[in-house]
Every structure is written in structure tokens, then in C-alpha cells.
Amino acid sequence: MAILVVAEHTNAALAPATLNTVAAAQKIGGEIHVLVAGHSVGAVAAAAAKVAGVSKVLVADQAAFAHQLPENVAPLVAELGKGYSHVLACATANGKNILPRVAAQLDVDQISEITAVLGADTFQRPIYAGNAIATVQSSAAVKVITVRGTGFDAVAAEGGSAAIESVSVGGDAGKSSFVGEELAKSDRPELTAAKIVVSGGRGMQNGDNFKYLYALADKLGAAVGASRAAVDAGFVPNDMQVGQTGKIVAPQLYIAVGISGAIQHLAGMKDSKVIVAINKDEEAPIFQVADYGLVGDLFEIVPELEKLI
């Protein structure tokens, strides 16, 4: 029994989320192989070979895989996946895009966003925006699963010495092409991997006021997130959104500023270790999940907090 982990990467670097997925694979048990599909991915393959617990790295290096187009990558993963008991990917935008296509090609159900492994065929996953936890069991020949990164502690990025093997399966399916991308630039830690997250909501009033949160975040070494209300109001770009339809985070400390705490937002952050809420409305639902709440004007509190830290 061996497990295939589909690596998340940028063609230049291995994404940290892959380390959490390998951790989930270790809980399932068995030999772990990592697939690096992309273009000019030598450095990624070398990094994947060093990951603790990985015994083999498969490299599919083709121009057709450069942008992770599912029409090209899914047939490759499905073909390789036939030889494995489990195929795992991170529940990132990429993993969610590709893996269900793989599952359908293998004619098996997929299990999305597992947060715990109870056995080789039994897993836990949140449903209803995290308001219920389902325990599911799969009898599929190949178990196709996406892994919620925050559910598993990352394995060490160093210490392994896996063999690297190149595979030449698949190519351009000719159904889709990459046109361009527009990435938000940020020097702060990546939202889903940050130890501390400071998030702003509609209470921030405008995009300019997010400077208070950036100042606080920089002092804490934190990432900055936002509620959907703040994104919809145009305060900040949508890749900062934390919630059921945005990113799921589980940092050590989550500071919610001017966020009421709608269930869709809570779904994205309620597994944080410590939650702090700063809100002028003491009836706001966010106070029901906050470990520490402070009722008051965020425009006074946030600068003072920054000064005192």
C-alpha cells in the first residue's frame, strides 16, 4: 500500500501546505510518494526529496503542466493514481480544482478537506460551514482525498532523502490554455501559514484604514486577513478573505477587528488557538467564540495595542 501526494508548488518553490498533506499521509500509514507536476521544477523536486517521510519523488516536467491546468494534470494524476491506495492533495485552490477531476476519471467518490485520519479508510471532515463534523468511511479502491492544511501539523522540510524519478505520462489535452494571472503582492507571511492573523471587517470603514491593521501585523509578524464584507466593500483584495468561501486559517492567535462574526466567517477561523475580538457592538456574535473580547472603538484600540506590544 502506497500513498501518492500531489505537491503544491509555484514551479520554483514547494508550497508549505504540501508538508501538512504529507503529515496526513503519515497518519494513514504506508510508503509516501510525492508527485511534482509542472515545468522546470528541478528545485521543487529537490525540495520534495528532502521532506521527512517521503520515499520517492515522481517528476512530470512538461510545458503543458506549467500552470496546473486540470485538463492536462488530472489525466496524469489519475493514470499514476491507479497504482496507489490513496491519492492526496492539499485543499488549496489548485488541489480543489484538480482532484475531483481525478476522482471522476478513476470513478470513485472524493473526500474533501479532511481534518483528521481515524484509520486507513476512515476520516473526519467538517460540513455545514464547520457546524458539524462528519466521520466518513470509503470503500473505494483508490481513496481520493483533499487535506485541510490546518488540520495537520507540518512534517519537517528537511531530513528525508527520497529518490527522484521522472515520469512521462500525458501532455496537453488541447482543451484549455493559460492567458495570464494577477497576483497580489505582499511581504507579510502567507495567510494560511501565519502563526498570527489580524483580520478586519466592515467596521474598518474603508481600505485606507487597513493601515492600522498592517502596522499592528508588522509589529506581530502577522498576516492580514479580512471578512467577506470588507472584501465586497472593496477595502482589500479577495485573496485576503477568511471564511467558508475564502481561506481557512488556524493560527495561534487570531485578532478579529470590526468583524461581527457571521457563521461563514467563523467557518474560516474558529479552529484558531486563541481568538481576540475587538468590536464596538458588545452583542456581536464574534464575542461568543472569542477567548478575549474588548468592546470599544477600534480606531482607538488598535493603535494603542500596537504601541503596547
Add this chain to the structure above:
Amino acid sequence: MKVLVAVKRVVDYNVKVRVKADNSGVDLANVKMSMNPFCEIAVEEAVRLKEKGVASEIVVVSVGPNAAQEQLRTALALGADRAILVESNDELNSLAVAKLLKAVVDKEQPQLVILGKQAIDSDNNQTGQMLAALSGYAQGTFASKVEVAGDKVNVTREIDGGLQTVSLALPAIVTTDLRLNEPRYASLPNIMKAKKKPLDVVTPDALGVSTASTVKTLKVEAPAARSAGVKVKSVAELVDKLKNEAKVI
């Protein structure tokens, strides 16, 4: 061109669901049901394509219980031309739904199929991708912009670091993200007119699709509750608690 839109009847997103005492699932008796929010966006996008003269006919389809006719009527009131209900009272997994939709796609031969990116009950985010795989079509998931140009569709997608644009050969599958559009409300005259629009009901058997599943739910539990927090009085007290009690900074 013909556009097919898939919609799902789900518990209304404002409802705080409760887990049943016997852990068999969540309690949906006497709970308000609605069209899944992402599906509303899918219907809206199809209607806008029709208003632009790109789409000529909008067919809306749902897989679910007889009561899902209610959501199909809503879609008809919003501007869909006709509806198909694949009636099944079983709780179907995404793969089964994708197979049923594939059978409908084969019959209807749409140029574009629009689905929501995920249903807010199962939170699976699978059906659109699976339907694309089964049909052999290209997929544009998590779409925030859709532009049909000749025999291609350009889809701008929301990805983790920002936005990505891909060009897909038609026919293609698109799944909607929240920012694609703001769905309209159905007007009363349109709700009345929708009652007269055609709605066909078929069964999985009639479509020749097996809905057997390889995954079963063993139990459903409430998530671990967070212990009650405290309200602090000042910023100084908050900093002190974070440093000395929670030890997170």
C-alpha cells in the same frame, strides 16, 4: 447558445444547523430551505448571458427531492426558460450527481454548463469538476469573470494568490465564485409567469445512471465547543493576558 445551470436545494445559509441527538446527521425538519447561494450566482450569470444575446436558451436542472421544484421555480422566475428535476430522495454524493448531470448534458447538448463552486451543506466543491471530467470538457472553476468569445470562453478564476485567466474550448463547465455577480431578486409578475414554464421530472433509472457510492457517513457530531472567553476592560489588560495567560505573543 444553450446554457445549462445546475441548482441545489440546501438549508438556508442563515440557519444555524443542529446535529441530531443520534448523530445520524443534522436536523433538517422544519428548517428553511433555499437555493444554494453559489447556484443563485450561476443562474444570474446565465440570465446576464441571455440579456447580452450570448445565450439563447437557459435550462435549469436540479438533482434532489420533489420539493426541489420550489428552487427550480425560483430559477425560472429569475429568467431560466425551462427546468428539469432529476428526482431522488437519497442523499447523493457528488460523483452520483455529476453522473446524473452528465446524462442530462448528453441529452441537452448545452455549450456552457454553469454550477456553483460548492454547496453550503456538504461543502464538497466537487460536482463541477467531476462533470467536466465525465463529459471530457474543460473547466473554469471559482470564476469571477466569464467572457464568451467565438468558440472559446475566457474565465478569470479566484486562486489563492490572486486571479488567473484561462481560455477554454466550448463546450465547457464553469463554476461560480461569490464575486462573479450579485444575483437579482425575482419580481412578483415573474414568479407568477414561472408557474407556467415547463418543468420535466425524470428519475435516475430513466437516465440509466447508477447512484451507488463508495463513501458512507458513519456519524455526524457537533464540533467541539470553545470554552467561554472573557471580556477585558483595557488594551493593557488584553496585552497582559496575551503575554502571560495565553502566551501567544
